[in-house]
Amino acid sequence: MTTKKSAALFTKAKRFIPGGVNSPVRAFKSVGLTPRFIARAKGAYLWDVDGNQYIDYVGSWGPMIAGHTHKEIIQAIQDSAKTGTSFGAPTELEVKMAEIICKLVPSIEMVRMVNSGTEATMSAIRLARAYTGRDKIIKFDGCYHGHGDSFLIKAGSGAETLGIPDSPGVPKALANETLTAQINNLDSVRTLVSRFRSQVSCIIIEPVVGNMGCIPPQPGFLEGLRSICDENGIVFIIDEVMTGFRVALGGAQQLYKVKADITTLGKIIGGGLPVGAYGGKKEIMQIVAPSGPVYQAGTLSGNPLAMAAGYSLLSHLSKKKTIYTTLETMSRMLEDGIRENMKKLGLGYQLNRVGSMFTLFFTEYPVRDAGSARMSDTKKFAAYFSSMLEQGIYLPPSQFEAAFISAAHGEKEIEKTIKANYKALRAKVVSRK
Numbered sequence: 001m002t003t004k005k006s007a008a009l010f011t012k013a014k015r016f017i018p019g020g021v022n023s024p025v026r027a028f029k030s031v032g033l034t035p036r037f038i039a040r041a042k043g044a045y046l047w048d049v050d051g052n053q054y055i056d057y058v059g060s061w062g063p064m065i066a067g068h069t070h071k072e073i074i075q076a077i078q079d080s081a082k083t084g085t086s087f088g089a090p091t092e093l094e095v096k097m098a099e100i101i102c103k104l105v106p107s108i109e110m111v112r113m114v115n116s117g118t119e120a121t122m123s124a125i126r127l128a129r130a131y132t133g134r135d136k137i138i139k140f141d142g143c144y145h146g147h148g149d150s151f152l153i154k155a156g157s158g159a160e161t162l163g164i165p166d167s168p169g170v171p172k173a174l175a176n177e178t179l180t181a182q183i184n185n186l187d188s189v190r191t192l193v194s195r196f197r198s199q200v201s202c203i204i205i206e207p208v209v210g211n212m213g214c215i216p217p218q219p220g221f222l223e224g225l226r227s228i229c230d231e232n233g234i235v236f237i238i239d240e241v242m243t244g245f246r247v248a249l250g251g252a253q254q255l256y257k258v259k260a261d262i263t264t265l266g267k268i269i270g271g272g273l274p275v276g277a278y279g280g281k282k283e284i285m286q287i288v289a290p291s292g293p294v295y296q297a298g299t300l301s302g303n304p305l306a307m308a309a310g311y312s313l314l315s316h317l318s319k320k321k322t323i324y325t326t327l328e329t330m331s332r333m334l335e336d337g338i339r340e341n342m343k344k345l346g347l348g349y350q351l352n353r354v355g356s357m358f359t360l361f362f363t364e365y366p367v368r369d370a371g372s373a374r375m376s377d378t379k380k381f382a383a384y385f386s387s388m389l390e391q392g393i394y395l396p397p398s399q400f401e402a403a404f405i406s407a408a409h410g411e412k413e414i415e416k417t418i419k420a421n422y423k424a425l426r427a428k429v430v431s432r433k
């Protein structure tokens, strides 16, 4: 596999862009490689500038659930572009978009569109603070909620990979307002709530953690958080930027039968264009400007091109409900294949999966929180990643990121991936023991 053109572009990119990339994990730093520059994509496949083909398990970090360059979505974008790309005035499509979101996620009665997941979570905590008149927030070790100042405390993924648990530039005074609890540990939450009783505005969580690798919630955990919030007048924010329309059409809230006060959305909701949203109870959402005093705005919010892409994907997903059963079948096939491979090789690594989100952790201990995820052998992961990439399988370049399967992944792609997995585990991992 030649990677000459990617290597040359990366060298040039580093002269003009910090680290050569516009988002840190893309740089392949934690796996000690140079990134592949992508030229085009279709269905389950990516092609880099050197002409190498890959089966894609990143899916633009989540949005491409229907596969790349999906016909309906591309058509919707093209049609919309012809009628104008931005007006800075309301459009009918925004109303349709808000309506479909409220229909698909029942806890959302009203919704505001923004341009990224980061914007959605930043706005959601401002709203929770305003609504409760309290300043502190509780987040969980390893959960990532975008790069807002309040969240860059034990923030998983990029920060985890690069070993910057707290970013410089975050004011200490603000960091003090962020309390950190442990995933799947209700006592850690109760301790914080009783200590800071009347100061906690909200609890924000990734309902299935994806940004520490895939970590599902233990039975009763999300329900327990719901009760703690109810008992203490705390706003429960479920950050479904990754899980929304991914783990089920109604997101993790449908899968685990739990309701948020505020839900944040991103990734899939934009169909591959930059979109985020936050929504929830009418009583809370109504205090957002201009109907209320909580300021939040955006020049390009509800952008017609982005709405066209997002609306087209959400409509497609809601019309074709079999997508989620197909995703489950394909994902299970991959899971079974990888487990079979590990059995043959006598390996006991942890495979966590929820629907079409999964992570193979290079540790033999169950991964159920940030501490256990950090037990993973990242050197082994890097060797594994490199072998998979060489075999044309494009995984997230970090042990602490979830991989995604799309509706365009069929048996052929899954079988090829299982074979590559066997080779990678045998050659790169067993021999290094």
Ligand SMILES: *Cc1c(COP(=O)(O)O)cnc(C)c1O
Pocket (backbone or CB within 6 Å): 116, 117, 118, 119, 121, 144, 145, 146, 147, 206, 210, 211, 239, 240, 241, 242, 266, 267, 276
């Ligand atoms: C990706 C992600 C975000 C941030 O979204 P951006 O669009 O990258 O700003 C927030 N929360 C979760 C759970 C995410 O996975």
